[in-house]
Amino acid sequence: MHSEVVASRSADQRDSSRESRNGNSPQLDAVSLAIIQQLQEDGRRPYAAIGKAVGLSEAAVRQRVQKLLDQGVMQIVAVTDPLTVGFRRQAMVGINVEGDVESIADALTAMSEVEYVVMTAGSFDILAEIVCEDDDHLLDVINKRIRALPGVRSTESFVYLKLKKQTYMWGTR
């Protein structure tokens, strides 16, 4: 009963390479996708349970998960609502840059209060999400540290009033 399953599944694996024809760094096949999906529902789900769900042995799942972690494709972490953990002020900051955008982005990345940095097309060059403990802290980061970076032409801040949705279901649709 096992041999049939093996044969049919190996066919599946190969044709998944067609999915990721756009060569990003590591092409994920359908099975790895499914594993990630499982771990997005519960990051502590046992390998055996995942294996049952995706049609792989426990050992294979273990190997794949390890590789995905090593490659940095995914990470398994606890996520929280910042407000419950004592960070009362958050903001998204749109930034316009003259000169090298990437170096500014790197400088932002180095700041511990900056949670999220993305280079964008549109009326901002960079969007950065910052997480602070209070208004003073927030003001300090925006005015003293971000605007002080050489090459930052202007910034616009959007202080968070209420977080409505925050999901981590990438790849789960």
Next chain:
Amino acid sequence: MHSEVVASRSADQRDSSRESRNGNSPQLDAVSLAIIQQLQEDGRRPYAAIGKAVGLSEAAVRQRVQKLLDQGVMQIVAVTDPLTVGFRRQAMVGINVEGDVESIADALTAMSEVEYVVMTAGSFDILAEIVCEDDDHLLDVINKRIRALPGVRSTESFVYLKLKKQTYMWGTR
């Protein structure tokens, strides 16, 4: 006797209801914070190891983690870079609303392509991050679905060019 019970318990409840305006009920003590911190470094770290790190028994850690999960204070999940998982187009959309902002935010929240919704102060009323498979998909979501919502006055899109930083270290500083 009935009314007294309510009165005596109300200290607790009032405390939490005041906080829960933003959806966060419990105030976390230092130990729970430390536990979260451990799990932000590695979501699969064993309870015994966490206990050793925070000075608690394995069973106590287990109970606290379970409670934190039940209360929705944190979740343990796999997170990925969307680009490596096949979502090639992402954008932040700033939205201006006339009328009830919250109902618009709820409508956005209901869309599966919308990953992140936050109500803000500033020149946008809402910021929404959307994750799509390609340009057509993105265009469709922004123009056909979001702009079609009654009450949406205008939108401005910031297509992601490069994700530079994405951390989940809230509370870890």
Next chain:
DNA sequence: TCGCGACCTTGCGGATTTCGCAGATCGAGT
């Protein structure tokens, strides 16, 4: 066609972890 590499499977123990439950402990209210 043959061998190589990548990947999977099955099986196996031993170390580790999880899990449930029964007893301490402690603060608060009665």
Next chain:
DNA sequence: ACTCGATCTGCGAAATCCGCAAGGTCGCGA
């Protein structure tokens, strides 16, 4: 003083993790 609820500890039993070995299959290139 006593109960109640919440929390922590200790401790077996069950489950899981983890490394390892011995195959099997498939695609690919010499």
